[in-house]
Amino acid sequence: xxxxxxxxxxxxxxxxxQAPAPSRTQILVGDQIAAAASSAAALVPGARQAQVVxxxxxxxxxxxxxxxxxxxIDAAAENHRNSMAAAKARVTVEIGMALQEIRSRxxxxxxxxxFESYVEQRFQLSRQRAYQILEAAPVMFALxxxxxxxxxxxxGRILAPVMEQHGIEAAKAVVAKAQExxxxxxxxxxxxxxxxxxxxxxxxxxASSNPRSSVFERLQLAQERLTRVSAAVTRTAxxxxxxxxxxxxRRLVLDLTDxxxxxxxxxxxxxxxxxxxxxDDPTLDA
Amino acid sequence: xxxxxxxGNNKGGVGKTTVTVRVAEALAxxxxxxxxxxxxxxxxxxxxxxxxxxxxxRTVSEAIKENRRGAVADSIxxxxxxxxxxxxxxxxxxxxxxxxxxxxxxxxxxYRRLAIALDGADDGYDFTLFDCPPSLFHLTQLALAAGPNAxxxxxxxxxxxEGALRFRAFVEAQGTNLSNxxxxxxxxxxxxxxxxKPAHVGQLETxxxxxxPLLWEPVIPVRTAxxxxxxxxxxxxxxxxxxxxxARAWFGQLAERLIKATS
Ligand SMILES: Nc1ncnc2c1ncn2[C@@H]1O[C@H](COP(=O)(O)OP(=O)(O)OP(=O)(O)O)[C@@H](O)[C@H]1O
Ligand SMILES: [Mg+2]
Numbered sequence: 001x002x003x004x005x006x007x008x009x010x011x012x013x014x015x016x017x018q019a020p021a022p023s024r025t026q027i028l029v030g031d032q033i034a035a036a037a038s039s040a041a042a043l044v045p046g047a048r049q050a051q052v053v054x055x056x057x058x059x060x061x062x063x064x065x066x067x068x069x070x071x072x073i074d075a076a077a078e079n080h081r082n083s084m085a086a087a088k089a090r091v092t093v094e095i096g097m098a099l100q101e102i103r104s105r106x107x108x109x110x111x112x113x114x115f116e117s118y119v120e121q122r123f124q125l126s127r128q129r130a131y132q133i134l135e136a137a138p139v140m141f142a143l144x145x146x147x148x149x150x151x152x153x154x155x156g157r158i159l160a161p162v163m164e165q166h167g168i169e170a171a172k173a174v175v176a177k178a179q180e181x182x183x184x185x186x187x188x189x190x191x192x193x194x195x196x197x198x199x200x201x202x203x204x205x206x207a208s209s210n211p212r213s214s215v216f217e218r219l220q221l222a223q224e225r226l227t228r229v230s231a232a233v234t235r236t237a238x239x240x241x242x243x244x245x246x247x248x249x250r251r252l253v254l255d256l257t258d259x260x261x262x263x264x265x266x267x268x269x270x271x272x273x274x275x276x277x278x279x280d281d282p283t284l285d286a
Numbered sequence: 287x288x289x290x291x292x293x294g295n296n297k298g299g300v301g302k303t304t305v306t307v308r309v310a311e312a313l314a315x316x317x318x319x320x321x322x323x324x325x326x327x328x329x330x331x332x333x334x335x336x337x338x339x340x341x342x343x344r345t346v347s348e349a350i351k352e353n354r355r356g357a358v359a360d361s362i363x364x365x366x367x368x369x370x371x372x373x374x375x376x377x378x379x380x381x382x383x384x385x386x387x388x389x390x391x392x393x394x395x396x397y398r399r400l401a402i403a404l405d406g407a408d409d410g411y412d413f414t415l416f417d418c419p420p421s422l423f424h425l426t427q428l429a430l431a432a433g434p435n436a437x438x439x440x441x442x443x444x445x446x447x448e449g450a451l452r453f454r455a456f457v458e459a460q461g462t463n464l465s466n467x468x469x470x471x472x473x474x475x476x477x478x479x480x481x482x483k484p485a486h487v488g489q490l491e492t493x494x495x496x497x498x499p500l501l502w503e504p505v506i507p508v509r510t511a512x513x514x515x516x517x518x519x520x521x522x523x524x525x526x527x528x529x530x531x532x533a534r535a536w537f538g539q540l541a542e543r544l545i546k547a548t549s
Contacts, residue, residue: 016492017448020455027422027456029463030397030431037392145389 089140089150096137099130132157139163139171146172149184158189162198170198226263288321288411289548290404290433291472295440296456297449298420301477302439303330304516305506305540306417308533309475310335311521312541314371315534318412321362323400324380325429326419332379336366336519347384349403350428358400358407367521376411384425391424397464400428413544420449422456427464430457434468435548441478442490442505450474451496472547475540477506502543504536 028036053072058065099119102108108118116127125133136156142163143151151159163171177192178184241249293306303326310320323346324331332338341363349357358378365375390396408414416429430436436457440450454471461469474497480486493501506512511529515522522534 015444016496017444017451019451029427029460030465031394032463033391033424034394034396146386 085152086150089144089152092133092153092156093137093141093144096133097141099134100137103134135160139168142168143171143175147175151175151184152186154186155184155189158186158193162193162196166198170196174198287405288319288408288414289435290408290414290416291435291437291544291548292416292418292426292429292433293437293439293475294416294418294422294426294429294453294457295438295446295449296420296422296452297440297446300420300439300441300443300446300449301506302420303334303417304512305439305475305477305537306415307331307334307516308512308522308537309541309544310375310413310415311371311523312534312537313413313544314374315523315538316541316545317374318541318545319374319376319410321376321378321408321411321414323358323378323404323414323416323429325384325400325416325425327380327382327384327425328419329380329382329384331417332377332381334516334519335375335377335379336372337363337377337379338366338519341379341381344379345383346378346380346400347387349378350387350390350399352403353399355402356406357403362407366519369521369523372521387428388424391427397424397427397431401432401466404432413548422453427460430460430469431464431466434466434470435472436469437472437502437544438474439477440474442476442486442493443483444485444489447489447493447496454497454500471500473502473543474500475502475506479505479507481507502540502547504539506533506536506540509533 053069058068060068102118103115108115112118112121116130119125119127119130123130132153136153139159139162140151140153140156143159159171159174162174174189174192174196175184177196178188181188181192293302293309295302306322310322313320322331322335325346332341344361344363346358346361349361361378362376363379365372365377367375390399404414414433416432418426418429436453438450438453440446454474457469457471461467474493476490476493479490490505509529509532511522511525511527512533514520515525515530515533518524522530522537524530525533
């Protein structure tokens with residue numbers, strides 16, 4: 001069936017295209033695609049799926065043999081990277097889409113007063129982390145239906161405002177453009193987003209959460225202040241201060257109150273200056 | 287059911303759409319009723335057949351998505367040309383949305399969706415021609431699962447011929463996997479032959495040897511009239527030049543060849 005055999009004429013310089021050897025045609029056909037997809041899904045990899053090079057098939061010079069095994073190692077590393085990326089994307093999408101429902105249907109109220117305390121206590125997710133996941137998941141989920149390569153969560157956050165403001169087609173176009181430019185990276189997505197004229201306007205939530213953006217810094221600050229408070233507030237110190245310098249004692253109480261309010265803020269709680277709780281943080285429910 | 291013919295080549299830009307549209311036109315001139323299925327998200331055959339503007343949900347993508355017998359019937363448009371025979375041409379057009387169907391390739395049985403959606407919908411036609419995208423993946427497989435006949439379109443150029451050979455090998459090997467054991471290649475159409483290109487002249491010589499009796503006559507040379515008709519989304523009959531007249535004759539012969547090969 002291979003029509004283009006060797007040319008009998010020596011004068012012809014132009015090569016004749018050859019029919020592909022059947023074994024080299026590796027296109028998935030019909031339900032083979034579905035089968036491959038489901039085995040790929042099952043293949044967040046275990047040793048059971050390991051593909052080991054058959055030593056009998058490795059021949060040639062030592063350098064050739066070496067190249068063979070090195071290729072196997074490169075392929076394993078590549079497989080690892082891809083599997084990790086796919087698994088991470090899957091976790092973000094699955095958690096994010098569930099959290100979204102828990103929040104929008106107020107289901108967290110079954111056990112907790114606020115969504116933030118719910119995610120922190122039930123899943124040990126900081127509020128910051130929970131909002132990151134919530135932001136990235138919808139666009140990542142929508143794009144899984146279009147692109148084979150899983151989107152990194154950080155890429156999801158770059159695309160989230162595009163989808164929110166311009167729809168999924170716009171987000172898809174940005175990814176396609178980044179793909180055209182070569183590899184999809186944070187930088188290439190930002191460039192594509194900019195080139196497409198989608199300004200990275202901060203979403204209202206991003207704006208309100210910006211001052212809180214570095215949880216780590218805030219916690220550090222809070223810890224420093226707590227250390228100061230616990231060092232300063234000894235029973236004797238308060239007693240002496242009150243006896244000898246009532247004005248200083250009042251000052252000390254005011255300072256301590258300031259410190260406590262800062263610590264509370266750092267932890268995302270709101271307290272009144274007279275100590276009674278105010279309830280939820282209004283900036284986050286908005 | 288109409289005689290279904292998928293026009294393909296693994297390589298892009300080799301004249302698949304031009305040949306599909308002009309053979310459809312020539313078949314209509316011969317009195318045949320033709321349905322053109324645009325399976326390329328680029329939507330070139332839709333546009334060249336004058337189906338433009340807002341297509342709403344009446345596209346091939348929606349018909350496939352519905353996954354219902356005969357769904358194509360709701361996505362059929364009349365050819366937009368102003369010509370008597372144009373009334374015998376219908377189009378199931380595509381838009382970029384057709385890309386969305388690719389994600390369904392991983393669903394069991396998805397490759398049969400177009401065959402199902404066409405069932406009954408092309409009964410009123412003599413021919414259904416599928417303009418395939420330059421790929422052998424899902425969209426082309428949808429077409430190849432829907433009918434027994436395939437035609438490779440190629441330029442007389444190395445990589446294009448290689449693409450045609452890949453298409454032929456695929457068609458010959460994959461009928462069973464596509465639940466369509468009758469699937470076979472009925473012909474190879476050579477288009478875009480540019481006599482000024484030595485490479486074309488050289489490769490043209492090799493084609494009879496490569497494809498044997500599958501090679502159809504005549505070869506379609508490059509003509510400004512053909513490109514003009516494509517670009518202005520007009521029928522060839524609107525091309526009053528000598529080139530237009532020649533082109534009509536060539537495509538007429540190819541249409542007759544197609545009728546002969548499928549009757
Ligand atoms: N015989 C010809 N004479 C002049 N121009 C031609 C001829 N055949 C094709 N063309 C032009 O060449 C270009 C590519 O052709 P066409 O769109 O038919 O290729 P294709 O294989 O369908 O491409 P794709 O893979 O993108 O679908 C078009 O602009 C078309 O008008
Ligand atoms: Mg085309």
